Amino acid sequence: MTRSRLAATALHGLLAALIAHGPARAQQNDISPLPVDPATSPLRCLQQPEAPLEYPAEARRLQLDGTVRVGLAFTAPDRPPEVEVLARFADERFVNAVRERVAAYRLPCQAAARGTVRAVQTFVFRLREPVPVRWSQPVELQDTDRARALRACLRTPxxxxxxxxxxxxxxxxxxxxxxxxxxxxxxxxxxxxxxxxxxxxxxxxxxxxxxxxxxxxxxxxxxxxxxxxxxxxxxxxxGRASFKDEVTLGEFLSNIKGIRQQQAEFDFNTMNCPFTVAWTLGKPALANRVGEIGTERDPNRAEFLAWLAGLEMDLTPDRFEHLLGRMVKIKVACGTLRLQPATTAAAAPLAP
Missing domain, CATH: 3.30.2420 (TolA/TonB C-terminal domain)
Structure with missing residues (x-):
């Protein structure tokens, strides 16, 4: 599939313009909570240990690998976060190493009125990799319960x-x-x-x-x-334009600008796969809106959804104007996604 095929398919169904007279109309789309912005998130000031996270000695001796994903809840700027193990494909040695590291985290710019800041972070231990211990940047979770309650009482003309x-x-x-x-x-x-x-x-x-x-x-x-x-x-x-109703992750990624320069790794087997994502076009105007379909919000998917929110589709300016705010459903199968610059990973991103 070429990069422009998804957009071209979408525009194939564009309705013919209807000639009319009188004042133009501005259609009002639904009002949604403003997505979390990493540039203004309290996580931007996160203090982490300077010392690198060491591979657990006994696990190294036994040639063990592992993955640990944790949920972090920061309640005050001078306190360690509360920790919840969201997913673990590892024994206690790895879990203890992660707990010891995140216990040193602090969030000094957290305002008292801000409330609890929740985040997700994943740690990967692979002894045979060039970098045996890697971890993601923590991703902030939006307070969806509060946003939903306040949205329900919003009054408009x-x-x-x-x-x-x-x-x-x-x-x-x-x-x-x-x-x-x-x-x-x-x-x-x-x-x-x-x-x-x-x-x-x-x-x-x-x-x-x-x-x-x-x-x-x-x-x-x-x-x-x-x-x-x-x-x-x-x-x-x-006339109005829209995307195809549903595409695979591979079809979607083939339409992303600069996908071959992306570096990303996600193991969907740790995210209660398969699942479907609702992706609404926003960039480059603002972050794309991303949500899960048919299930309760799963924090194990937070980092993947945050990555999708930052991707930019390869569209001409005119097509962008017609498709801004339109939604496409992305089917995510079980497997892994590994993207590295100057590789062909984008052409076949899913590996069972």
Whole structure:
């Protein structure tokens, strides 16, 4: 499959534009919690031991390998995290080595009002590898229960938003991604256009509308809550585009920009495979939105989902505008994914 085939298949079903008169309409997509941003996450200041993690001596003597994945819960900046072993394909020697290391972690920039910061980290011990002991960067978990509860009480206007585009704006499709940060139950949110490809008048009308939203169940003691909403401006009811409903992981990765330069390793056998992921196009405007379908959230998949959130699809600017905010389901089979620069791993990423 060529890199452009997935997008081309999606655009094959593009509806013909309907010619209409009168004001254009900005379609309002669903409002979702703002994804965790690694650049602003408290994990950016994580203090870890300077000494490298040593291979357990007895395990080395016995030629044993192992994988340990842990959940970390930071409750205060000067305390070690609470540790939960999420997955272990190793004996106690490896688990104890990991526990000893993460007990030295501290999160000095964690604000008191921020609440518990939860993260996932994986440690891999392979004696015959060039680097026998490796570990991932911890990935922050979003507080989905809190986000779901607050989203349920968000109040928005009932009327449909209509905008009058500038006659100099020749685009048939434009997008505005708006971030809304609520700090009080009865005050307008702080709004910011994270991405905008429409005229200034259209963008201003959308931002003004977002300022009318309220979050009445946010208590005075609660920390701020941020949501993002996607507004799609379609001139004269321009046609819509969408991806294929479902693709394999290999098909999906063949459409990712720079996939042959990616370095990644994931063992799906440790993630309760097989499973299906809902991937919503965001980059390069903002992070892609990624979620699991048909199951409760599994923290064993957090690092893989975070990686998917940072991938950029190989699209022309025009196709990106038509597909921004569209979702595709990715089927993930059991097996492993290992990508290294200058290899052909992207062509056949899954190995049983």
């Amino acid at each position: 009932d009327d449909q938003l209509q905008v009058n585009a500038s006659r100099f704006d020749q685009k048939t499709v434009g997008n505005v991604m708006v971030r809304m940060t609520f700090t009080a139950p009865d005050q307008p949110p702080e709004v910011q256009a994270l991405y905008a490809s429409t005229s200034g008048n259209t963008q201003d009308a959308i931002l003004d509308r977002a300022r009318s939203y309220r979050l009445p169940c946010l208590s005075a003691e609660d920390r701020p809550m941020s949501f993002v909403q996607h507004f799609i401006y379609r001139k004269h009811d321009a």
